Each structure stands twice: as C-alpha cells, then as structure tokens.
Amino acid sequence: MDERYEPAAIERAAQGFWNQHRSFEAAEDPKRDKFYCLSMFPYPSGRLHMGHVRNYTIGDVLSRFARMQGRNVLQPMGWDAFGLPAENAAMQNGVAPAKWTRDNIAYMKKQLQALGFAIDWRREIATCDPAYYRWNQWLFLRMREAGIAYKKTGVVNWDPVDQTVLANEQVIEGRGWRTGALVEKREIPMYYLNITKYADELLGDLDGLGGWPERVKVMQANWIGRSEGAEVGFPYGDDVRALLGADGALKVFTTRADTLFGVTFMAIAAEHPVALAAGARDPQLQAFIDECRRGSTMEADVATMEKKGRRTGLHVRHPFTGEPVEVWVANYVLMGYGEGAVMGVPAHDERDFAFATQNGIPIRMVVRSASGAYDEVVAPWIEAYGEHGVTVNSGEFSGLGYREAVDAIAKALEARGLGRKRIQFRLRDWGISRQRYWGCPIPLVHCEACGEVPVPDSQLPVVLPEDLVPDGSGNPLAKSAAFRDCACPACGKPARRETDTMDTFVDSSWYFLRYACADNGGAMVDERVKYWLPVDQYIGGIEHAILHLLYSRFWTKVMRDLKLVGVGEPFANLLTQGMVLNHIYWQQPAEGRRLYFNPNDVDVEEGDGGKRYVATRDDGTRLEVVYDGLGTMSKSKNNGVDPQGLVEKYGADTARLFMMFTAPPEQSLEWSDEGVQGSFRFIRRLWKAVHDHVAAGPAPRLDVAALTPPQRALRRAVHQTLAKVTDDIGRRRTFNTAIAAVMELLNAIGRSEDGSPQGRAVAHEAFEVVTVALSPIVPHVCHVLWQALGHSTALVDERWPSPDPAALAQDSVTMVVQVNGKLRGQVSVPVDAGEEAIRAAALAEESVQRFVGGATPRKIVIVPRKLVNVVV
RNA sequence: GCCCCGGUGGCGGAAUCGGUAGACGCAACGGACUUAAAAUCCGUUGACCGUGAGGUCGUGCCGGUUCGAGUCCGGCCCGGGGCACCA
Numbered sequence: 030m031d032e033r034y035e036p037a038a039i040e041r042a043a044q045g046f047w048n049q050h051r052s053f054e055a056a057e058d059p060k061r062d063k064f065y066c067l068s069m070f071p072y073p074s075g076r077l078h079m080g081h082v083r084n085y086t087i088g089d090v091l092s093r094f095a096r097m098q099g100r101n102v103l104q105p106m107g108w109d110a111f112g113l114p115a116e117n118a119a120m121q122n123g124v125a126p127a128k129w130t131r132d133n134i135a136y137m138k139k140q141l142q143a144l145g146f147a148i149d150w151r152r153e154i155a156t157c158d159p160a161y162y163r164w165n166q167w168l169f170l171r172m173r174e175a176g177i178a179y180k181k182t183g184v185v186n187w188d189p190v191d192q193t194v195l196a197n198e199q200v201i202e203g204r205g206w207r208t209g210a211l212v213e214k215r216e217i218p219m220y221y222l223n224i225t226k227y228a229d230e231l232l233g234d235l236d237g238l239g240g241w242p243e244r245v246k247v248m249q250a251n252w253i254g255r256s257e258g259a260e261v262g263f264p265y266g267d268d269v270r271a272l273l274g275a276d277g278a279l280k281v282f283t284t285r286a287d288t289l290f291g292v293t294f295m296a297i298a299a300e301h302p303v304a305l306a307a308g309a310r311d312p313q314l315q316a317f318i319d320e321c322r323r324g325s326t327m328e329a330d331v332a333t334m335e336k337k338g339r340r341t342g343l344h345v346r347h348p349f350t351g352e353p354v355e356v357w358v359a360n361y362v363l364m365g366y367g368e369g370a371v372m373g374v375p376a377h378d379e380r381d382f383a384f385a386t387q388n389g390i391p392i393r394m395v396v397r398s399a400s401g402a403y404d405e406v407v408a409p410w411i412e413a414y415g416e417h418g419v420t421v422n423s424g425e426f427s428g429l430g431y432r433e434a435v436d437a438i439a440k441a442l443e444a445r446g447l448g449r450k451r452i453q454f455r456l457r458d459w460g461i462s463r464q465r466y467w468g469c470p471i472p473l474v475h476c477e478a479c480g481e482v483p484v485p486d487s488q489l490p491v492v493l494p495e496d497l498v499p500d501g502s503g504n505p506l507a508k509s510a511a512f513r514d515c516a517c518p519a520c521g522k523p524a525r526r527e528t529d530t531m532d533t534f535v536d537s538s539w540y541f542l543r544y545a546c547a548d549n550g551g552a553m554v555d556e557r558v559k560y561w562l563p564v565d566q567y568i569g570g571i572e573h574a575i576l577h578l579l580y581s582r583f584w585t586k587v588m589r590d591l592k593l594v595g596v597g598e599p600f601a602n603l604l605t606q607g608m609v610l611n612h613i614y615w616q617q618p619a620e621g622r623r624l625y626f627n628p629n630d631v632d633v634e635e636g637d638g639g640k641r642y643v644a645t646r647d648d649g650t651r652l653e654v655v656y657d658g659l660g661t662m663s664k665s666k667n668n669g670v671d672p673q674g675l676v677e678k679y680g681a682d683t684a685r686l687f688m689m690f691t692a693p694p695e696q697s698l699e700w701s702d703e704g705v706q707g708s709f710r711f712i713r714r715l716w717k718a719v720h721d722h723v724a725a726g727p728a729p730r731l732d733v734a735a736l737t738p739p740q741r742a743l744r745r746a747v748h749q750t751l752a753k754v755t756d757d758i759g760r761r762r763t764f765n766t767a768i769a770a771v772m773e774l775l776n777a778i779g780r781s782e783d784g785s786p787q788g789r790a791v792a793h794e795a796f797e798v799v800t801v802a803l804s805p806i807v808p809h810v811c812h813v814l815w816q817a818l819g820h821s822t823a824l825v826d827e828r829w830p831s832p833d834p835a836a837l838a839q840d841s842v843t844m845v846v847q848v849n850g851k852l853r854g855q856v857s858v859p860v861d862a863g864e865e866a867i868r869a870a871a872l873a874e875e876s877v878q879r880f881v882g883g884a885t886p887r888k889i890v891i892v893p894r895k896l897v898n899v900v901v
Numbered sequence: 902g903c904c905c906c907g908g909u910g911g912c913g914g915a916a917u918c919g920g921u922a923g924a925c926g927c928a929a930c931g932g933a934c935u936u937a938a939a940a941u942c943c944g945u946u947g948a949c950c951g952u953g954a955g956g957u958c959g960u961g962c963c964g965g966u967u968c969g970a971g972u973c974c975g976g977c978c979c980g981g982g983g984c985a986c987c988a
Contacts, residue, residue: 072988113987185986196986244905248983251904328984332902380902456985463986533988571982574905608982658980690926691913695906697981699913703927710941711926717941761917769915769925776925845921850969852921876955890968896920900968 030723030817034716036680036809043812044145052825053147055103057560064100065561066092067541067600069569069577070107073133073155074114077140079609079662080570082672083688083698086806087606087764088568089146090689093805094758095565096147097829103561105544106141106148108134110157111468112533113196116499119467126467127495130157140673144681145809147825152547156469156536161543163490164553165535166472169220170483171591177223180481183460184326184365187215193503194464197327207501214322216300219462220471220529224583228253228454230597231582240602242695245574252575254455258284259439261372262447263295266344266353272306279303279345279356280368282453285377286442287434290423291395293385294373295345296338296359301369304358307341314339314358321360336361336384348447349424359384365457376406377414397421459580461532466497466505468530476517476524485518491526504528537577538584541567541599554588559595567600571695574605604762607697611668613657614642625667626654628700659699670700682807683709689764689806712810715775715803719796719814727819728793729786733835740791743781745839747795748832750774754802755829764806771802793818801830846871847898848880856897864891871897 047053057063068088071081085106092104108130115126122129134155141148154161172178186195188205194217199206224231232253235246262278270276279295297304299321308315317339325331337360344353361380362371375385375392385392386408394406397420402413417431426437435450442448462471470491472484484491494512497505506512506528517524542554545561569577578600585599614626626644631654633642644654662669675684687708692698722728736744750770757767778795781788797818804811804824815824839860844867846854854876858867868889871877881901888900 069988074988109988194986198987200986248905252984254904326986329902332984334902459985465986532986534985537988570988571906572988573983575983576985577988610981661981693914696914697907701913701927704913707927714941756917763915763917765913766915766917766925772925847920847969850920850967855921888968890920892920896969898920898968 030720032717032720034713034810036682036712039813040143040145040681040809043809044142046812046823047145047147047825050823052823053102053104053149054151055101055149057557058101059560061101062099063561064092064095064102064566065564066095066102066104066566067544067564067568068104068106069567069573070109070537070540071137072109072112072114073130073137075133075136077137077672079670079672079688079700080606082144082684083609083694084568084570084606085141085144085146086685086688087604087694088566089144089685089808090758090764090805091566091568091762092147093808093825094829096825097801097805097827098759099828102147103152103544104146104148105152105154105547106146106150107152107154107540107544108156109533109537109540110134110155111162111530111536113198113465113467115467116465119498120501123498125496125498127157130155130467140676143676144672144684147808152544154540154543154547156533156540157467157493159490159492160550161540162469162493162536164539164543165469165531166484166489166491167486167553168539168588168591169531169535170472170486172222172587173483175587175591177226177587178220178461179223180218180220182216183219183221183462184214184216185464186326187213189213191502193501197325200325203324211323212325214324214326217464219460221458221460222583224459224580225454225456227583227586228255228456230586231456231579234582234598238598238601238603241600242603242605245571245578245603245605248574249579252456252579256284256453256455258282258451258453259286259435259442260368260448260451261286261289261348261442263345263348263354263372264447266346268343269303269345269356272310272343273303278447279370281370281372282367282451283372285374286438287417287420287423287426287429287431288374288377288395289349289372289438290347290420290426291374291376291393292347292354292372293375293391293393294381295354295356296362296371296373296381296384297341297356298362298364298369299358299360300364301358301362303343303356304341307343307356307358311342314341318358321358324360331361331363334360336380336387338384338388340388348442348445355390357384357388366455367453379410379415382410382414393422395420395422459532459534459583461535462529463532464504464507464528465530466493466499468533469493469536470506471527471529471531473527474515474517474524475527476520476522478522479517479519479524482517482519482524488518493530506530534577534580538580539588541581542585542588542594554593562594563596563599563601566602566604568604568606571605571607578603604694606694607692608661609698609700610659611662611670611700613660613666613668614644614654615657615666616644616652616654625665627667627669629670629702662700675705679705679709680809682712682810686712686768686807690768691765693763693765711772712807715799716810716814718775718779719800719817722789722792722796723817723819725784725789728789731790731794732787735787736791737787739781740783740787741836743777743783743795744791744836746774746777747791747798748836751798751802751830752832752837755832758805767802768806771799775799798830800824801827842894844871844894845896846874846877847896848877849900850898851880853877853880860894867891867897871899 066088068084092102096102110130115130118129119126186200188195190208190210200212260282262280264278299318308318338357341356343356373381375381376394377396396418398413399418406414420427420429420434439450470493472491474482476482499505513526515524515526541564542558545558546555549555581599586597588594589597612628614631615623617623631642631644642654642656644652687705691704753770754767757763800811800814812824841857841859843855843857854874856870856874858870884901886899886901890898
C-alpha cells in the first residue's frame with residue numbers, strides 16, 4: 030500500500046475492476062428482491078454541471094447501499110435529447126442539432142463514467158434515437174384511437190416578424206428575444222392529451238404514495254385543484270340574443286353559488302364568442318380586445334398585471350330575479366380555463382371588489398358575517414367579506430349557511446335547467462404540439478381527399494431528418510419538401526406530412542419503462558418491465574415536482590389502461606434534491622449589459638467601509654464588482670463550476686464526498702472551494718490512518734471477552750456508528766450525518782493510540798467498518814483500502830454488516846438534570862435504574878441542590894435514559 | 902398574484918418522536934515541526950458578565966401552548982422553487 034493517496038491511480042484501478050467484472054450489469058431474476066434506482070436523465074447540454082453530479086451521486090450511494098444489502102439493483106442512464114437548446118446552438122454555430130446533441134452525449138458520458146457511477150450502460154437510451162421515439166408515435170396513435178389524444182385550438186406566443194411560435198423562455202418582457210417585436214397571442218390547432226380525464230385518479234392516488242415528500246404531493250394536489258361548486262347559466266338578454274342571432278345562456282362555474290344574488294356584473298375573456306361579436310360592432314371595444322390579446326400567456330404575468338375591463342353594453346339575465354346584468358370584457362379572465370366567463374360578486378370576492386370599485390359597479394352584500402366581523406360591505410376590502418356566513422338579501426334563499434345555500438340554489442337551478450352542482454379541476458389538458466424541429470414528429474398525414482390520416486404502424490417511425498439547421502424563422506420541417514411531401518397512407522395520392530413535433534415532456538414521461546427493455550425492437554415494453562417497475566427510488570430536482578412527475582404518472586395510467594404495464598404509479602419513492610448554488614458577481618459598464626464574473630476570479634477584501642469585491646480580468650487588470658448573493662449555477666450568471674476540473678484536481682471520490690457532506694440532499698447546496706479541500710483532506714487522513722495501521726503488521730484476532738474498558742468503549746462507538754450510518758443512508762437519506770458519524774469514529778480511533786494486540790484488533794475492526802460504511806459514497810478509495818486491510822474479495826460484492834448487539838450494550842447512562850427546564854447538571858445511573866433511583870440521584874446532584882434549595886419539588890419529569898426536570 | 906419550501910455561530914450545517922442548541926466540517930487565531938514555506942499534528946473559537954467556579958442571554962420578528970419550544974399553534978418579515986412552450 031502506497032503511503033500517499035493518489036486518487037487518479039486508485040480510481041483507474043477500481044473502475045477497471047468493475048468494468049472487467051461487469052459488476053453493474055443488471056439481470057432480471059424473479060427469485061431476488063429487485064431495487065430499481067432511477068435518477069432523472071440529463072439534457073445533453075454540453076458538459077455535466079454540479080446539479081448532475083449531486084443527483085447522480087445520491088442515486089449511486091443508494092444503489093451501492095442496496096446492492097450491498099443483497100438487492101438486485103438496476104441503475105440505468107440515458108439522455109433527454111430533444112429540446113430547444115439544440116436549436117439555439119444550431120442558430121449560433123450553424124451545426125445541425127443532431128450532431129451537436131450526439132457530440133454532447135459522447136462527452137458527458139465520459140464525464141459520468143469518470144465519476145464511477147454503478148450504471149448498467151448496456152441499457153442507455155437517447156430520446157432522439159428513432160428506436161426510442163417510434164414508441165412515442167406508436168402510443169400517440171393508440172391514444173388517438175382511444176380518444177385520449179384529440180385536437181382543439183390552443184394559444185401560443187407569436188412573433189410577427191420571424192413568423193414563428195415562441196417558447197415562454199423566448200419572450201422577454203413581452204417581446205420576441207431575437208426580433209424585439211411585440212409578441213401576440215395566436216390560436217392554432219393543436220393536439221391535446223386528456224389528462225383531466227384522469228384528474229380524480231391522479232389526485233386520489235397521491236394518498237398511496239407514502240414514499241413521496243409531503244410537499245410534492247401537496248403541490249400536485251393544488252395543481253390538480255379539485256373544487257366543488259356549481260355551474261350557473263345566465264340567460265342571454267334581448268341585446269345578446271339579437272347580436273348572436275340565437276338564444277342561450279352565458280355559463281360560468283362558481284364555488285360560491287351562495288352569493289348568486291350578489292352578482293352585479295359578468296366578466297368574459299377577450300376571446301369569448303360574445304366578446305368577439307360585440308367587438309365587431311364597437312371599434313373601441315375591439316381595440317381593448319386586441320390589447321388583451323397581446324401580452325403574455327403565462328399565468329404569473331396574467332395574475333400580476335393590472336386588472337382592466339371594458340363594458341360591452343350587453344346584458345344577461347339573473348337566473349332567479351331576471352334582472353339584467355351587464356357583461357364586461359376583462360383581461361384577467363382566461364378563455365382556456367373553465368368557461369371563459371365568471372360572475373362578478375364584488376361584495377364577497379376580493380378581485381371582483383377591486384374591479385367593481387375601479388369601474389363604478391354596484392356592490393351588493395348577500396352574506397352576513399358569522400363572526401360579526403362586519404355589518405355592511407364598504408371599502409377598503411377586508412378578508413372577512415370573503416368568508417362563509419349566512420345568506421341575506423337572497424330572496425327565498427336568505428337565512429341559510431354556506432352549504433345549505435349552495436345545495437338549495439343548485440337544486441333550484443337544476444329545476445329551471447340553468448345549472449347544476451359540478452366538480453371542476455384547475456388542471457387543464459396537456460397540449461403536446463410544438464411548432465419546432467428538434468422533437469419527435471407527430472405521426473399524421475394531411476390528405477385533401479381523406480383528411481387527417483394516421484401513419485400506419487408498419488410505417489413507423491416517422492423519422493426526423495437530422496441534417497436540417499433552424500434559422501429562427503419558423504419550423505424547418507415545414508420548409509423541407511423531402512419531409513413534408515408524402516403519399517397519403519389511405520389513398521396514395523400526394524399529401525402533406527404533419528410538421529409539428531411533440532412536447533419533450535412526452536419523451537420523459539415513459540423513459541423509465543424503456544430502460545427495462547431498451548433492446549426490444551419489436552415492442553414498446555415487454556415482460557421485463559413487469560419485473561423492474563415500479564421504480565423503487567426516483568431522484569431528481571425539486572423543480573420537476575409538478576409537471577414531469579404528473580405527466581409521468583398520467584402516462585403510466587394510460588399505458589396501464591391499454592394493458593401495456595401492470596402498475597398505475599411509476600415511482601414508489603421520491604427524493605427531491607436541492608439546487609447547487611454559487612455566489613454571483615457583476616459589474617455594470619457605462620453602456621451595454623451587465624458583465625458577470627466567475628467567483629473564482631473574485632477576491633474578497635476587508636476594507637474600512639465593509640467588504641470589497643475585486644475581480645481579476647483575463648488581461649490581468651482588476652475591477653471592483655457588486656456581490657449579488659447566491660443563485661443557482663448558470664451560464665448566464667457565469668457562476669458555474671465545471672465538475673471536470675474538480676475531478677481532475679481532486680478525484681471523483683472528493684467530488685462525491687463534498688456533494689454528500691456539505692448539505693442534506695433535499696436542501697440547496699452552496700459551492701465552497703474550501704469545503705472541497707476539506708473533503709479531500711479527510712480522504713487523505715483516512716488513507717494515512719489505514720496505511721499506518723497496516724504498516725504495523727497484521728492485527729491479531731479480536732477476542733471480545735478480553736477487552737479493556739477503553740477498548741470496549743471504542744468498539745461500542747464502532748458499532749454505534751455502523752448502526753447510525755445504516756439508518757442514515759437506508760431510512761433517513763441524510764448522507765451528511767452518516768459521513769459526520771464516520772469522521773467522529775475516525776477521530777476516536779486516532780485518539781485511542783492503543784498498540785496492544787487487542788487494541789490493534791479493535792482498530793482493525795473499526796477500519797473495516799469505516800471502509801464499508803463509506804464505500805457507497807467514496808467507492809474507489811474504499812475498494813483499494815478493503816484490499817489493503819487484507820481482503821481478497823471485492824468490497825462491491827461484500828454484504829453490508831449488522832451491528833453486534835453485544836458491542837452496543839452498556840451498563841450505565843448519563844442523564845441530564847434540569848431545574849425548571851434549565852440545564853443544571855448530569856448524573857450517571859444504571860441503565861435499568863427505576864424512577865425512584867433516578868429521582869434520588871437527580872435530587873442528590875450538587876448543583877440541583879443549590880438551585881432547588883430547601884424547596885419541595887412540585888413535579889419531577891423523567892424522560893427515560895435522557896433527562897430529569899425538577900420543577901419547584 | 903397563487904401554490905410549496907426554507908431562515909440556527911464568521912461560514913456549510915447537526916439536534917431523527919416536544920427533552921443537553923451548535924455534532925461534523927470550513928474559516929480564523931495560538932502553538933509544535935521546519936533554515937523557510939507548504940503539508941501535517943495539537944489547542945481555542947455563539948454573545949455578554951466574571952480572575953475563577955459559575956451565571957445570564959441566544960435558533961429571522963411578534964405573540965401563544967407546555968414542566969420544557971430550533972421543533973407545535975397564530976400573525977408578520979426575508980430568501981428560494983413552481984405557475985402549464987426552459988428542461
């Protein structure tokens with residue numbers, strides 16, 4: 030064994046061993062308990078970032094731990110390879126997205142391998158491979174047959190200069206990112222997946238997901254947003270009837286049917302048919318409608334923008350009183366959500382209150398406060414106005430509580446054919462059409478004679494041409510004759526191929542199934558999926574808590590209903606890892622954009638007026654910069670740390686140890702160069718300790734009966750540490766405290782300095798436990814240390830040991846003594862001491878006597894083996 | 902704006918079920934070793950009072966429950982994630 034710790038050589042040796050012995054190739058074996066450990070696959074952006082290292086280290090620790098516990102472990106890896114960044118890179122560099130993506134995959138795969146992850150690379154998949162995405166297409170056609178995939182119009186961001194659809198990310202302050210043109214909303218036909226059909230089940234099944242963080246389940250439940258309420262029809266007034274040339278009713282959904290008699294206006298979306306008809310004869314209203322249709326499609330923008338409205342001059346009639354209610358167009362009502370219309374009850378809804386006050390609309394109180402918080406509704410708004418109470422001024426429905434009022438009103442509405450009770454979800458159907466090149470083609474053909482024709486299964490996949498280079502002006506597929514022009518599968522006449530591609534969330538909604546059978550060219554899934562699913566542990570960023578995880582759950586349920594898989598939930602346990610943060614520094618030049626400086630190039634100087642931050646530029650000149658706090662590592666803020674440099678300088682084990690030690694996995698993690706060095710030093714200290722122990726010659730056999738008290742104490746610490754690490758990794762998933770416990774143990778071994786034969790035997794056992802306990806986290810160095818400790822077997826194939834109960838036993842415990850809840854002393858009592866004995870020992874303690882004085886304790890609280898509190 | 906999470910020494914964090922606040926690590930300071938530096942090793946380090954023994958205060962802010970609150974409850978402040986075409 031070398032005296033010096035040389036990570037490069039050690040890691041080469043360990044990885045060579047695992048590769049040669051195919052240690053991580055997983056085979057289905059029904060007799061063995063399987064453990065499917067899945068980390069969210071990366072987008073191949075070019076290089077690994079620290080978030081990836083953190084994510085995959087967590088997965089690897091759990092995989093290696095489960096493997097040592099005897100489970101049959103599958104840990105696969107692949108590439109979420111379609112998406113916008115490839116098109117952006119193509120526009121910047123003129124490289125085809127396919128080549129850019131595949132080069133990135135090759136590079137990042139090498140980086141992953143250098144980190145020593147226990148991955149079965151035979152199962153690698155990339156979503157841009159036709160062998161993968163053909164099954165997107167195949168299942169899309171099955172969903173279309175089942176009515177789950179259907180067509181309707183949807184709203185997109187439209188750049189009028191580039192004549193192209195923009196992603197939300199490409200809209201900067203209401204303008205196209207390349208052209209600076211004001212973005213417009215535009216309605217186009219799109220394909221949708223009927224996820225709302227599964228809303229009830231997606232919500233209800235959350236209860237069965239015991240291995241999911243509570244906060245993720247709450248977020249999903251709120252996203253699905255089940256609300257019980259009533260649908261109410263407001264019959265058209267004569268003016269609306271005349272305008273539309275038809276009879277009917279304006280439908281709304283409300284959770285507050287009890288306030289129906291407080292309706293003083295109706296608000297409809299700018300895209301609502303009534304609004305469009307009204308706009309056609311009123312140029313000023315049309316101008317307002319046009320204004321509403323500019324601007325953002327994002328909910329956050331809609332929610333924070335100034336609430337504006339304009340009267341249409343049209344009326345609907347109250348369903349009970351028949352009174353006319355004026356209809357307004359409002360920018361805060363969205364056509365895509367609910368009915369595109371809401372009833373306005375200013376007295377009992379904060380937003381309606383603001384709208385009414387601003388526009389001079391009357392406010393009619395119809396609920397009396399149950400708590401007496403108000404007698405009349407007057408400005409300013411107070412929260413109590415929105416609370417449930419007892420109805421007033423509501424005709425025959427007055428004097429009812431919330432539930433009775435809603436029930437009675439809904440019943441009466443139903444009798445008149447103007448409404449009913451209904452359950453509404455906030456969740457909307459999933460629009461999957463994208464007018465973009467680098468994605469999975471939607472397998473449809475448009476024929477003048479036959480209409481929309483699905484591509485027959487025998488002709489799948491519809492292969493995406495890989496030689497196109499987007500230029501920012503629309504989808505290149507639409508301009509490629511070779512792709513676009515085809516024969517109609519039904520009649521054979523010339524036809525046009527669909528040029529929309531699928532949302533990349535489709536690709537990631539089922540990749541975890543494909544790992545089980547990646548080599549099957551004849552079917553999407555097979556028997557092996559039944560063996561591996563569900564995923565036993567899923568690990569990924571908290572930013573995916575809603576969309577990706579909800580879509581995957583939905584997709585799995587659809588496949589279950591199509592009899593393709595046996596499970597209805599894909600992920601049994603979920604760990605949501607926090608983000609990796611670093612400091613942000615910038616400087617604002619006289620003209621142009623902020624310049625961001627990498628924290629590596631910034632020195633912190635302590636001056637009279639506090640701290641100064643000085644950056645050193647490439648040309649060696651220095652410049653004072655602004656410190657802007659911590660933020661996620663990103664290219665735009667120039668605060669990323671390249672894992673490659675870290676691995677080259679310190680080795681993969683140090684990178685892994687730092688990631689696991691610095692913060693618990695669910696919390697955000699702050700980058701620290703000093704912390705990395707500390708992790709490196711710890712490994713080196715471990716290496717040196719084992720080296721010195723081994724260099725002193727073989728340790729004798731451990732004779733438990735012959736140990737001195739200090740030796741017994743050290744051995745107890747060894748087995749306590751083992752128990753703690755097992756619990757921390759296996760149950761609590763707090764790797765940082767597991768590592769801290771091992772550090773403490775290593776410190777204790779160092780302090781013992783016991784060169785006697787049994788002292789060395791205890792130390793030997795201790796080093797073995799340290800090596801095993803750390804091996805999931807720093808597997809390379811432990812692989813080599815295990816051999817140095819005299820083993821001919823490979824550590825990766827060892828079983829995780831159990832603590833020796835005999836070693837854990839102790840005959841006395843130290844209990845803390847408090848007087849009136851304040852710590853005053855400690856007493857040592859036998860483990861089996863009774864309450865009386867503990868009480869006596871506590872009262873006899875010197876400082877307790879001092880604080881109790883002559884007083885008689887009023888109460889003595891005893892927490893077994895921990896604490897005594899004397900209350901006087 | 903709405904939903905979710907977090908806030909503990911100079912810093913990252915620990916305290917697992919309401920029971921010793923600050924484990925472990927970093928940084929800093931002092932010392933040993935060295936011609937010197939690096940590396941390594943030893944020691945100190947929440948604040949305040951005290952020579953000391955010891956005491957008082959202390960987990961974003963205000964209030965509450967409890968023998969006992971970082972932990973539970975109510976109200977705020979600040980930071981982060983998500984909001985449906987970034988992945």
